[in-house]
Amino acid sequence: GDSVTQMEGPVTLSEEAFLTINCTYTATGYPSLFWYVQYPGEGLQLLLKATKADDKGSNKGFEATYRKETTSFHLEKGSVQVSDSAVYFCALSAPLVFGQGTRLTINP
Amino acid sequence: NAGVMQNPRHLVRRRGQEARLRCSPMKGHSHVYWYRQLPEEGLKFMVYLQKENIIDESGMPKERFSAEFPKEGPSILRIQQVVRGDSAAYFCASSPKGDTQYFGPGTRLTVL
Numbered sequence: 001g002d003s004v005t006q007m008e009g010p011v012t013l014s015e016e017a018f019l020t021i022n023c024t025y026t027a028t029g030y031p032s033l034f035w036y037v038q039y040p041g042e043g044l045q046l047l048l049k050a051t052k053a054d055d056k057g058s059n060k061g062f063e064a065t066y067r068k069e070t071t072s073f074h075l076e077k078g079s080v081q082v083s084d085s086a087v088y089f090c091a092l093s094a095p096l097v098f099g100q101g102t103r104l105t106i107n108p
Numbered sequence: 109n110a111g112v113m114q115n116p117r118h119l120v121r122r123r124g125q126e127a128r129l130r131c132s133p134m135k136g137h138s139h140v141y142w143y144r145q146l147p148e149e150g151l152k153f154m155v156y157l158q159k160e161n162i163i164d165e166s167g168m169p170k171e172r173f174s175a176e177f178p179k180e181g182p183s184i185l186r187i188q189q190v191v192r193g194d195s196a197a198y199f200c201a202s203s204p205k206g207d208t209q210y211f212g213p214g215t216r217l218t219v220l
Contacts, residue, residue: 043199043211089150095141098150
């Protein structure tokens, strides 16, 4: 069946560091790909999405490119902030299949 | 435009009781999904509904769990005779067309 594998956390960085969270997937067909973010005690918020190969999703300085040849959708941000501390989930549709989540902590 | 609403936010039940979780989708959304998140784990799909129809319940446990999305009113996830292993966060998501899903804040169920 379909599956998503994320890099294991937790990940701890200093403010203004470069962020990469790896995500690879296994799926039949051509799924849409998503990154969601979850802040403590809250639900998931859609961060960005891509619906076909080579699409780049972007939002709030985060980016991810749908790479069909490597079945990947890695999340990147050039300069992280303390407010980016959260758990990040990679997912494919639909219904959504989630990775296990990566807990990110940014230190000032 | 209000987001996805879930209530209650926190629910405590004793073993053997029933739990009812409610989800009101965003306005204009006719697709509803339920997911369960166990502590320190990702979300697992449970059931996908449209108005008055269950489309996919492949993630639902075979016993004690049921879901509905009536013509009027919220979607309900019902857990009968709860056990400690049912303790989790239950999230509802809605979608206008079955693609991008928007999540509610979740109901955190604790079974004593």
